[in-house]
Amino acid sequence: MSVIVKEASKALSRADERAPISSLAKANLRKVFPDHWSFMLGEIALYSFLILLLTGVYLTIWFKPSMTEVIYHGSYAPLEGISMSEAYSSALKISFDVRGGLLIRQIHHWAALFFMAAMIVHMFRIFFTGAFRKPREINWVIGGSMIIIGLLEGFAGYSLPDDLLSGVGVRIVAGIVESIPVIGTYLMFFIFGGEFPGNDFIPRLYTFHVLLVPGILLALVGLHLVLVFYHKHTQYPGPGRTNTNVVGFPLFPVYTAKAGGFFFVVFGVTTLIAAFVTINPIWAYGPYVPDQVTAGSQPDWYIGFLDGMLRAFPPLESTIWGHTISWNVFVPAAVMPGILLGALLAYPFIEAWVTGDRGEHHLLDRPRNAATRTALGTMTISFYGILVINGANDIIAQAFSIPFNNITWFTRVAVFVVPPLVFLATRRLCLGLQRRDRDLLLHGRESGQILRLPHGEFIEIHTPISDEERAVIRSKVDIPALEAPSAADENGVATPGYKALRRRAKFSRLFYGDNVASPTAAEIAAAEHHAHELHDHEVDELHEAGKDAPAQLTD
Amino acid sequence: MSDTHGKDVSTIDAHSDAPLYPLPPHHHRLTDTDPRAARRAERQVAAMFALSALCIVAFVVGYVAIPTTSFIDLGPIGVLQTSNLVLGTTFGLAILLIGLGAIQWAKKLMADEEIVDERHPVGSPVEDQEAAAELFATGVAESGFVERTIIRRTLIAALALFPVPLIVFLKDMGPLPGTSLRTTIWKKNSRIVVDVTGQKLRPEDLAIGTLVSASPEDLDKVQEETGTQNARAKASIILVRMRPDEIKSQQGDGWDVQGILAFSKICTHVGCPIALYQQRQHSLLCPCHQSTFDLSDSGKVIFGPAARRMPQLPITVDSEGYLVAQSDFQEPVGPSFWERG
Numbered sequence: 001m002s003v004i005v006k007e008a009s010k011a012l013s014r015a016d017e018r019a020p021i022s023s024l025a026k027a028n029l030r031k032v033f034p035d036h037w038s039f040m041l042g043e044i045a046l047y048s049f050l051i052l053l054l055t056g057v058y059l060t061i062w063f064k065p066s067m068t069e070v071i072y073h074g075s076y077a078p079l080e081g082i083s084m085s086e087a088y089s090s091a092l093k094i095s096f097d098v099r100g101g102l103l104i105r106q107i108h109h110w111a112a113l114f115f116m117a118a119m120i121v122h123m124f125r126i127f128f129t130g131a132f133r134k135p136r137e138i139n140w141v142i143g144g145s146m147i148i149i150g151l152l153e154g155f156a157g158y159s160l161p162d163d164l165l166s167g168v169g170v171r172i173v174a175g176i177v178e179s180i181p182v183i184g185t186y187l188m189f190f191i192f193g194g195e196f197p198g199n200d201f202i203p204r205l206y207t208f209h210v211l212l213v214p215g216i217l218l219a220l221v222g223l224h225l226v227l228v229f230y231h232k233h234t235q236y237p238g239p240g241r242t243n244t245n246v247v248g249f250p251l252f253p254v255y256t257a258k259a260g261g262f263f264f265v266v267f268g269v270t271t272l273i274a275a276f277v278t279i280n281p282i283w284a285y286g287p288y289v290p291d292q293v294t295a296g297s298q299p300d301w302y303i304g305f306l307d308g309m310l311r312a313f314p315p316l317e318s319t320i321w322g323h324t325i326s327w328n329v330f331v332p333a334a335v336m337p338g339i340l341l342g343a344l345l346a347y348p349f350i351e352a353w354v355t356g357d358r359g360e361h362h363l364l365d366r367p368r369n370a371a372t373r374t375a376l377g378t379m380t381i382s383f384y385g386i387l388v389i390n391g392a393n394d395i396i397a398q399a400f401s402i403p404f405n406n407i408t409w410f411t412r413v414a415v416f417v418v419p420p421l422v423f424l425a426t427r428r429l430c431l432g433l434q435r436r437d438r439d440l441l442l443h444g445r446e447s448g449q450i451l452r453l454p455h456g457e458f459i460e461i462h463t464p465i466s467d468e469e470r471a472v473i474r475s476k477v478d479i480p481a482l483e484a485p486s487a488a489d490e491n492g493v494a495t496p497g498y499k500a501l502r503r504r505a506k507f508s509r510l511f512y513g514d515n516v517a518s519p520t521a522a523e524i525a526a527a528e529h530h531a532h533e534l535h536d537h538e539v540d541e542l543h544e545a546g547k548d549a550p551a552q553l554t555d
Numbered sequence: 556m557s558d559t560h561g562k563d564v565s566t567i568d569a570h571s572d573a574p575l576y577p578l579p580p581h582h583h584r585l586t587d588t589d590p591r592a593a594r595r596a597e598r599q600v601a602a603m604f605a606l607s608a609l610c611i612v613a614f615v616v617g618y619v620a621i622p623t624t625s626f627i628d629l630g631p632i633g634v635l636q637t638s639n640l641v642l643g644t645t646f647g648l649a650i651l652l653i654g655l656g657a658i659q660w661a662k663k664l665m666a667d668e669e670i671v672d673e674r675h676p677v678g679s680p681v682e683d684q685e686a687a688a689e690l691f692a693t694g695v696a697e698s699g700f701v702e703r704t705i706i707r708r709t710l711i712a713a714l715a716l717f718p719v720p721l722i723v724f725l726k727d728m729g730p731l732p733g734t735s736l737r738t739t740i741w742k743k744n745s746r747i748v749v750d751v752t753g754q755k756l757r758p759e760d761l762a763i764g765t766l767v768s769a770s771p772e773d774l775d776k777v778q779e780e781t782g783t784q785n786a787r788a789k790a791s792i793i794l795v796r797m798r799p800d801e802i803k804s805q806q807g808d809g810w811d812v813q814g815i816l817a818f819s820k821i822c823t824h825v826g827c828p829i830a831l832y833q834q835r836q837h838s839l840l841c842p843c844h845q846s847t848f849d850l851s852d853s854g855k856v857i858f859g860p861a862a863r864r865m866p867q868l869p870i871t872v873d874s875e876g877y878l879v880a881q882s883d884f885q886e887p888v889g890p891s892f893w894e895r896g
Contacts, residue, residue, distance in 0.1 A: 032672035069782075075624050096623055102639045103646070135677045168827055171788075172843060175825025175890035185736065185892045190728040195735055195785040196826070200728075232674055240578025246672045247578065254665050261657030268651025275643020276632060290784050291750065291768060291791030291820055293828045295842045310825070310860060311844045317862035317891060324895040328860045329825055362674060394845060404845050405858055471576040 033255050034235035034248035038125045043259060045118035047266040048111045049221060055108040056210065062098055064090040065160065065206030067199040076283050084162075084287030087202045091161035091282055106274035112154050113279075114270060116302040119147050127347075127377050130365035131234045134358065137348040139227045144345045146220050149213060151302055156209040158280060158300055162202055165280075167288025168297050171196065172310075179329035197290060236364050237475030239468055243363045296394055305384050308391030309336055312411040354507040356482050368437070369476045371430035372511045379423040386414050427514075434516035437473045440465050442519050442527040464531065476518045482508035578669065586663045596663035603656035610649035617641040732894070737887045739790040741868060746772040747794065747817065747878040756878045758813050761796040766832040768820060769794050771880070789888055791820040791828060792868055794878070795850055797837055803852040807885065810869035812878060817868040818854050819888040822846055824861035826890045839865065863891060 015021045033039075066086035072079050074089070075096040094101035123143060126132050132140035155173075159166045174196045177188040193200030232246050241247050249255060285294060299307050309332035316327040343350075351373065352358065367374040389396065390411035397404035444462035451459050465473075484505035485495050495501065519527070586593040617638070625637040679687070700707055748755050750768040753775075761767065769792050777786045799814040810816070818839070820828050827843035837851035846861030848854045854865035866888050869881035887895055 030670075032670055096636075099618055099621075099623055099638055100642045102623075102636055103643045106639070106643075168843065171827060172825045178890050178892040179825075181893055183893075185732045185894055188892075189730060189732050190725065193729045194783075196788050197784055198729075199783050231677060232672070239576040240574050240669075240671065242574045244674050245574075246674060247669050249667070250670060254661050254667075257657045257661035257665060261654040261661065264650045264654030264657065266654075268647050268649075268654055271643055271647030271650060275640050275647055276629075276635070278633065278635065290788035291770070291828045293830060293842055295831060297827075297843055307844070313860050315846075315856055315860055315862040319896060322896040323893055324891045325893075326862065326891040328862050329890065332860075333825075360677060394842065408845065408859070467576045468579065471574070474575055 028229075029252040030250040031229075031232075032246050032248045032250060033233050034241075034246060036236055038129075039233065040262060041118055041122035041125055043262055044266055045115055045122055046221065046225075047263045048115035048118060048270070049217065050263070051111040051267055051270060052108060052115060053214065053218075055104045055111065056214070058104045059094065059108060060210055062090060062094045062101065063087070063160070063206075065203045067162065067197070067202045079283065079286070082287065085202065087160060087162040088282070088287045091163070095283060103271070103274055106277075106279050107271055109158070109279045110270050110274050110277075112157060113300065113302075114266075116147070116150055116154060116300075119143070119150060120302070123147060124377060124381070128365075128367040128374055129234070129236075130361060130370055130373065132348040133361040134348075134352065135360055136227070136231055136234075137352075139224055139231070140348050141345050142220050142224045142227070144341070146217060146224070148341050149217055149220070153209060153213045153217065154300055155303060156205050156213065159205060160202060160209060161280075161282045162288050163282040164285040164288050164292060164294055165282075165297060167197070167290070168293050169299055169303075170201065170288075171290065176329055176333040179326040180334060181323075181325055181330065197288075232362070234362050234364050237366070237472050239471040241363065241471070241475075243361065246362070296398070298392060298395065301388070304391035305387040306333060306337060306391075308387035308389065308393075308411065309333070311393060312387070312390050312408055312415070314412070351511075354504060354511050355479055356504075356508065357479060363475060366472070366475070368430040368433040369515075371427045371434070371515065374430050375423045375426040378426040379419040382422040383415060383419045386411055386418060431514055431516060434476075437476070438516055438519055441470065441473050441524060444531070462531070464528075474518065478515065478518050479512050481505070481512045578671070581668050584663065584667060587667075593664065596659065600656045600660045600664070603652045603659065607649045607652035607656070610645045610652065614642060614645035614649065617645055732892075736889070736892060736895075739883055739888060740773065740777055740786045741771055741790055741880045741883045743880065743882050744873060745880045746873070747792070747870065747880065748772045750791075756794070757876050758815055758872065758878065761794060761815055763796050763798055763814065764834045766793055766795045766830075766834075768792075768830060769817075788826075789821065792817050793820050793830070793832075793839070795832065795837070797851060801837065801851050803849075806853050806864070806867040807869055809871075810867055810881070812870055812872055815870065815878065816850060817870045817878075817880075818848075818850060819866045819868065819884065821889040822861060823856075823863035823865060823888075823890060824859070829865075 012021055012025070064086045068086045069083050070086050070089050072082050072084055072089050072092065074080075074092055076092055079092065091105075094105055096102070126140065126143070155169070159170050174188055174192065177191060178184050180187060188196070191201070191204070192198045193204075233248075235241050235246055235248070238247075249258075286292075298304075310329070313328050313332040316331075318325050318327065365373075367377075390407060393404045393407040393411070396402070396407055444464040447461045447463045449461040451461055453459065482505045484502045485498060487498050488494050586596050621638040621641055623636065623638050626634050627637045627640060628634050629640075678684075695701060746755055747769045748771070750770055753772075754760075755772070756767075756769070770787065771790055774786055774790060778784060794815055794817050796813075796815045799811075802811065802814065802816070805811060805816060820830070822829050822841045822843065824841065824844055824846045827841050829839050829841045829848075831840040831842055832838075832850075833840060837849060838857060839848045839850055839854075841847070841859065841861070844860050846859030847857050848861070848865045849857045850865070854867055856862065856864060866884045866886050868884055870878055871881050873879045
């Protein structure tokens with residue numbers, strides 16, 4: 001036994017006298033994780049979060065969350081002698097007077113952008129593969145909550161430096177809060193300690209950003225990981241993979257090296273990007289002054305869809321009994337995000353209700369096999385994408401010399417027209433792929449080789465597909481659409497909850513009704529038999545025809 | 556979620572324990588069969604780790620040697636802070652190389668035979684569930700939670716009220732709005748001065764077609780007294796001058812001075828300051844959400860999400876010939892709010 005192993009087991013046994021480390025190690029050191037590139041998306045999110053915690057702590061060393069006006073005297077000459085908040089002045093100090101300060105700030109900002117991007121792409125991976133199904137619904141809800149909280153956290157973070165760009169963003173949020181019926185004005189005054197902008201907002205936001213929200217996120221991240229660990233990772237279908245096993249590599253040493261190494265890769269790449277690509281150059285915007293603004297104001301990308309929605313909404317406002325309701329602000333900025341995010345969190349439960357599926361799922365769906373779910377996903381992406389584009393309508397208008405009015409009008413129409421079309425197209429595409437899978441399984445792949453038989457008949461040779469492909473295709477589980485119950489039983493007693501059940505059956509038909517049935521084992525056996533027979537038949541015929549070489553046409 | 560209808564789909568589990576197709580045979584890597592390839596991989600990994608350590612040395616040198624005030628022009632990439640570039644590159648490479656080395660090690664040299672783990676059922680065994688339910692029932696019985704209704708009900712009442720102070724505490728986060736959103740510091744005879752320069756304005760100082768940002772003369776004083784920018788956030792205005800015959804309508808009779816109109820600068824949508832003026836159409840465009848207002852026609856909305864016209868400030872000239880306000884705004888400026896009416 002090598003010295004390293006001997007010393008490690010000695011340390012282990014000493015530790016074990018205080019806590020049951022060995023039992024933990026025994027159960028988990030060789031825990032199996034399956035391998036797939038798409039499983040690294042969540043890792044990117046996790047590592048970005050760790051980078052954010054680490055760099056965030058450094059930034060707090062120098063940042064002063066105060067709106068007290070000071071006169072700037074620092075290394076950045078263009079702002080010398082300008083009056084600004086202490087927050088902005090200290091952010092400039094981090095950028096220009098602390099060695100490596102700018103680097104830490106830029107790593108922090110890039111990591112925030114990657115954190116959000118990785119979480120959202122990870123969510124779509126989970127969605128399209130059905131990984132949110134039982135028993136992982138709670139982890140979906142935790143993950144979705146982290147995206148929502150991450151969005152707020154990101155907004156709070158880039159608002160803290162109190163530069164002109166972020167100040168305008170805060171002003172917009174104040175306007176949104178004001179639009180909330182009944183309590184909006186009060187809420188705004190409580191948040192800002194009075195009228196906008198006041199002197200309280202930045203210090204309050206700071207506590208929110210560095211203590212409250214990271215604490216919640218950290219707790220959710222921990223819970224998320226514990227559940228991933230406990231449920232064991234889902235896996236893609238393939239030979240040897242079933243719903244009751246997990247095939248892959250052990251946590252120690254392979255995943256320790258791979259996942260641990262990947263943390264360093266994510267950190268390293270983020271740092272290199274921060275070295276070369278300037279992000280959020282607050283010095284170029286100047287300090288926040290409530291009556292100034294920069295043209296082309298853009299929020300960070302993950303806020304873009306909200307801004308796009310705000311830009312596209314028609315100018316509706318009503319006054320009822322002396323009270324104003326700003327539909328044009330309240331609906332796009334509060335109601336619609338609420339509905340979208342609420343539907344997102346509720347999705348696993350909605351799907352389980354519609355399909356009546358209560359089974360445990362550890363083997364991932366191929367997106368084509370859940371055509372309606374996949375179509376809902378692409379539909380959502382198209383809706384989101386249109387809003388993101390409209391969030392940058394001024395930039396696009398300028399870059400392509402189109403009036404921004406046209407882009408806004410395009411958005412107003414497109415959000416209603418494009419997503420349904422995308423839904424239908426995706427669903428068709430998925431069903432087509434299902435049909436193709438069935439063909440592949442039963443008839444194999446077209447080889448492109450045409451064979452003329454001696455009696456003149458032309459046949460195309462089909463080559464059977466490999467067992468790997470068969471294993472993947474045959475992972476499809478046919479879930480029958482639910483039948484509507486009869487309104488009453490034979491004794492005339494009404495079925496309880498009949499209407500809800502009928503509605504559910506309708507949704508279920510929409511979900512699975514058009515699915516292409518997988519071939520049964522008997523059909524596959526018959527197809528294989530047929531293929532052999534055909535082959536034998538050909539051979540016989542060839543023999544009869546005096547061993548003439550068949551004429552082959554190859555394309 | 557109990558389910559009284561339909562098939563019991565929990566049996567949808569077409570995958571019995573045995574896979575339809577077995578795990579394909581393991582293929583050895585070159586590094587498993589050729590010791591020379593293995594040694595080469597070993598050298599690659601070691602080189603990455605060593606290079607990482609060198610990068611850290613370079614980082615420390617860069618930290619000491621490069622001041623934060625030096626900049627470097629990288630052409631298409633742009634002008635970068637030298638220190639940021641050097642520290643970021645050395646530190647970034649150092650960490651990246653550790654990661655790449657570890658991954659290369661895992662991929663080329665660590666055992667790569669897939670292993671199979673069986674999944675355990677996610678839930679607890681039935682005996683445990685039953686035992687837990689029984690233990691819980693025993694605890695409930697021992698506490699008397701069910702029979703002692705008065706304790707139970709008062710406890711629920713107490714727990715329901717206990718968060719109240721936590722919310723009441725928040726009351727002093729801010730003052731109540733009162734009527735503060737309805738007024739600005741503009742009043743009769745407030746002099747209008749150009750932003751930043753503080754220059755007082757006579758009508759002849761403004762050429763036709765110009766737009767200037769302006770504020771009340773006493774704004775700086777008010778800001779100093781209150782220590783906030785609140786007054787500026789509401790009182791900021793823009794002045795535009797057009798030919799009097801170009802003015803189709805305005806919000807009050809005689810609110811202009813020789814074709815000079817004063818409007819709030821704060822967008823009625825969500826409050827961004829507005830400064831983009833399209834002179835020919837007399838339209839004012841908000842850079843945040845593209846609400847567009849026609850200043851020659853009472854500041855009404857002609858495009859975008861804003862629902863409300865831009866409030867106009869009635870102006871006149873004082874005895875010395877300077878532009879002044881006739882009064883405060885006649886309606887609240889900025890975004891709408893519930894009590895606005």
